Amino acid sequence: QSEQKWRTKWDEAKSFATTQDSTREKYYVLEMFPYPSGRIHVGHVRNYTLGDVVARYKTAKGFNVIHPMGWDAFGLPAENAAIENNRHPAEWTHENIDAMRAQLKTMGLSIDWSREFATCDPDYYRHEQAMFLDFLERGIAYRKESVVNWDPVDNTVLANEQVVDGKGWRTGAPVERRTLNQWFLRITDYAEELLTEVKKLDKWPEKVRIMQENWIGKSQGLQFKWTICHPEHSEGSLNGGIDSSASPQNDILGEIEVFTTRPDTLFGASFVALAPDHPLSKELAGNKEGFEAFLKECQSTGTSEEAIAQADKLGFDTGYTATHPLLGREVPIYIANFILMDYGTGAIFGVPAHDQRDFDFATKYNLPILPVISSCHPEHSEGSQAGDRDSSASPQNDILSEAYLGDGHLMNSQWLDGLTIEEAKAEVIKRCEANNTGKGVTQFRLRDWGVSRQRYWGCPIPIIYCDDCGVVPVPKDQLPVELPKDISFDKPGNPLAHHPTWKNCACPKCGKDATRETDTFDTFFESSWYQFRYCDPRNESLPVAKDKAAYWMPKNGGVDQYIGGVEHAVLHLLYARFFTKAMRDCGYVDCSEPFTGLFTQGMVTHESYQDENGKWLFPSEVIKEGDTAKHAETGAPVKIRGIIKMSKSKKNVIDPQDIIDTYGADAARLFILSDSPPERDLEWSEAGIEGAWRFINKLYRVIIEVKDALPTDKPENFTEEEQKLRAIAHGAIDGVANDIEKFQLNKAVARIRELSNAITGFKGNASWAQREAIEILIRLINPMTPHLAEELWAELGHTEMLTATPWPVADESLLKTDTIQIGVQVNGKVRATITLAADASKDTAEQEALKAQGVIRALEGLQVRKVIVVPGKIVNVVAG
């Protein structure tokens, strides 16, 4: 319709261009910027509509709002497109950006487009190269060996996403693990700060704070040493080879450093286990029969924690034993596939009775299960407790079916018996520290951030390797290290490494021939600091000028409202928090926390389908028949994979452009805000968009019809009908505002519809009160359907656009009510409703309640025992 007209007017008036203005309070609204996949999807529409409502609302509330947009432009899909369609990633990406920008613009978002940038632009990534060099200098960046998924056929590194059921997605070859030298950022140095600060982010959803806390995973524990021994009685011929290798006189072969968060269960230890890639593993089992095969099996599991945790428990008996540091008992040393080298010391002692993984392992390898925690106190009679925990209450008699993880007191543990778990932990740590076998330590689950990627379409890591000088940073005046434009994807593997000349350069130190780092940064690198770049997007010498950062992202507050999908609850948000602190420590900014307020929207989900070969199908390719489905063309059976997150790779993405084209941006926006609460998942369906469209048309029609008849002068007195309408309208002002502040936009829409119903249902002559209500409605709906609101506002004779019009102010005197209706319950069941004066006393309420017909009927044959009156809420008559 006429939506384009208003977008042009906003552009001409530069309505959304923001400038620094120290006289006004700033408000920074940011939605997670999109990856330019080609077309916007419903998730984008939801995300940017939410942000736009906030931005327009806060503008009306008088804030100096910054609401920018850009492109998270590096990433794997561009390379996949390059391989599949023989397109250059840059070309593909820029075309996508152009297409998506045009699409976003049709949504009528209040975005300051003058701040737009793409992260693949050298003017953007030169700054992160410079920051990386600073990180290197400060010791935040370092290099170490790390494991990757390796496709042995393509000779290429695979992303976890490219590993399907343990096989390479293109070759189908079983994936192996490879070790590469890679760059890391010391996020673990910030673990403590990241943890304490996240607890203070009170404008973040609690669930995200909890997820981050758990991810950082601070735990107190004991790190202590077990001595490695020969088994006293070498069992049969199994381990025949051992004796020859070490001196037969001395049983002590070394020590294993073990970390545990459960030192209290020390007496329940029945084995020690090492990570497969633990240095001692090779030493103890290196020449054993079957070890190679075992290692190979371990390496066939993917590198993701999920894959490792869900793999069947596998162990390899080294034939050695470890001596219990406090008990002198010997337990076997295993190498186990579920031990992670990255956590703790890469070695554990297993307590099968009180850890489920250890339990599964012990059951499989026939190791003893020794319960040391009893769920009942030792002073009480044992075994008397009934219920499903009795197996652990009297553990000696029963065979445990699972590990006992609950609370309780120590038993079977000599000098720990009777202590609580916490007391026992402290006691064990004390003893170990006293006899110098161990110490209490703090461990974090958080691992350092590996930022190296063996890919072309990312920011080059500004490092040069020289045979003589070693690792040499690229001098800052030589930045940016730009990606070569001519690139070939003919060979699998890292295209940059295959480029004939790009990596050749002179060593900045000695001038000799040297080689560039061909790895590029993880794309989370770009998205970790873009919130700063919007504040000063054209600055050539710095990521962001200090004064601009100080205004928009000051010390005590960053982005006021950040909005994006829950799927980013941990990784992106944690990396961005870390990066901000690292930037602060390098002197770029004063800000410590990038996102003061966070809202995580739910995912947009849709039905998804896979054919028998596991290939994803578009919903349009599928015909549903009750609970089964078949391919529309071939008729082959299709697997219904349920309602899952829309994702391009799963082909269940819906194109919202059709909806915008058919119904207009306002209808699309209103629809997406209407029903589902924003934090909840939204299952896509066509139904409902019509409703939004009808509502918009009706509103327009009704207002255009009456507008000329509405008086412009406020009368002295109002009729009862008019006062009723005014009360609803004024009540909606703060109601909608509160809903928006609390992101309950579905309720805000419902409230607006109630007001609309009151206006269209108004019985009486055209009056000023109607005009008042209509104008309030228009101003309240403006953040949601801005084109409609501007149009109607102009139709009502206003010359100033709504983008420059403040939020209305409610007349408090209209919000009071004289009478209220409350329910009366008899024994908790509602039997009547009574009408009372708003300030009625408890006694009055009780008397009125007992007079109500429904109450009298319900009390027949009963005696009133008690009457509970909750003023303004309810009366409950307790009778029996």
Next chain:
RNA sequence: GCGGGUGUGGCGGAAUGGUAGACGCUGCAGACUUAAAAUCUGUUGUCCGUAUGGACGUGCCGGUUCAAGUCCGGCCACCCGCACCA
């Protein structure tokens, strides 16, 4: 496997421990129309009853409370994340 979340009519959902189902979608009935669409009016949790009315009802089992969708304990189902998808 571990961490986090969600579960309320035919559907999306609303409800500071206090009248469950606001607001909307769908359906049904009616008005207007030659007809259809659009629009307007009414109605729409289930069951019993002609009706006044009553019983049941917020994933399941149990508990606390005068009162539980809401709080507590135990389950079930589904969804998200798990460090190289973004």
